[in-house]
Amino acid sequence: MRACVATDLPIDGAPWLVPDVDLAEGHSLVEEHAGRVVAAGLRRRTRSTNAFDGGELFCLPGHGAAVLRALIAADERSPVGLRVLPGSATAAAVAEVGGAEVLQRVPAGAVPTGHADVLEWARGRLEDAEQAGVELRPGTELAVEELLDLWMPAYVRMHEHWAPVSDENLMREVFRDLFAGTLRQQDTFVAAVAGHPVAATFMNAYDGVLVPLMIETAPGHPAAETAGAASMAAMIRSVSPRPVEFEGHADEPTYMRILETIPHVAAGDLTPMDFVRI
Structure with a gap:
């Protein structure tokens, strides 16, 4: 796992990802396996609320938990908020890390x-x-x-x-x-x-x-x-x-x-x- 750099982009499934160096208040990480990016995540100070920092996580099945743990540990003063599709690889990574609280649900639309x-x-x-x-x-x-x-x-x-x-x-x-x-x-x-x-x-x-x-x-x-x-x-x-x-x-x-x-x-x-x- 390492900081995201410009040459990592674009990553299909993570249109929100930006290089770590471009984040004034945040972090972006990628995890590679066999030369392939298998997980990517981003955390940044949100301008909308003090309830949490904004987060994003993309991962292939069986991956993502390590990136999520690293994003959480990057600043323990505030939790991380994530959008999670039930049944997805991201949902599995969140479940593996544990401790997530559902704040809001958006039904099928x-x-x-x-x-x-x-x-x-x-x-x-x-x-x-x-x-x-x-x-x-x-x-x-x-x-x-x-x-x-x-x-x-x-x-x-x-x-x-x-x-x-x-x-x-x-x-x-x-x-x-x-x-x-x-x-x-x-x-x-x-x-x-x-x-x-x-x-x-x-x-x-x-x-x-x-x-x-x-x-x-x-x-x-x-x-x-x-x-x-x-x-x-x-x-x-x-x-x-x-x-x-x-x-x-x-x-x-x-x-x-x-x-x-x-x-x-x-x-x-x-x-x-x-x-x-x-």
Whole structure:
């Protein structure tokens, strides 16, 4: 095992990996076997929360535990947070190290948006929204700052119990920079009642994968479920037939109720996923 260097890159399955020398506050490691990289990991100080340092781990079956242990030992003042797909080689490495706590679960959210049943579901939800007086606006009609005004309160609320935001102004800057490269405003939709936003589905693209997230901008509103479903339906019609993977949290009841009604939802490349702290 050694520090990652530029000549190690790219590594298939680890698009997030950067050379160790490029990390001002962090570490990146690779493990080789028979001249082949069998595991790679990264740990860096996160700008979003004080609850843990951000971590990533890629490994082939039977490997990864050594890299993870080294990342944990690099700074014992703070735990490491990882995204883990159940049943994966990474999950096996985490289990071998032990001591992981699941902070959040993301259920299976892959949706074949070109399927006739899914498009029929979307049509029905848009009809329901029209009858309920829910109005939809595409993200192209709003400035990025206006979208951030909707996004930030929902993000803070959705993370307050497991990854509380330590600096909201700094976090807004992080998302402003992120959205500049990933947000698809044309596939983002805001659902409003009487001119007041109630829910929205934001669409981001990561390495070619379309990853939508539905947020409630007025939690507890009587039209929240209708509005949320409408924003998701409008997004589905906008991107069809490209598949998507919803990234909603298992502890968001409105999102979960809607997700359970969408036909043909299945596991994908990114979901289901557990976010663990170790």
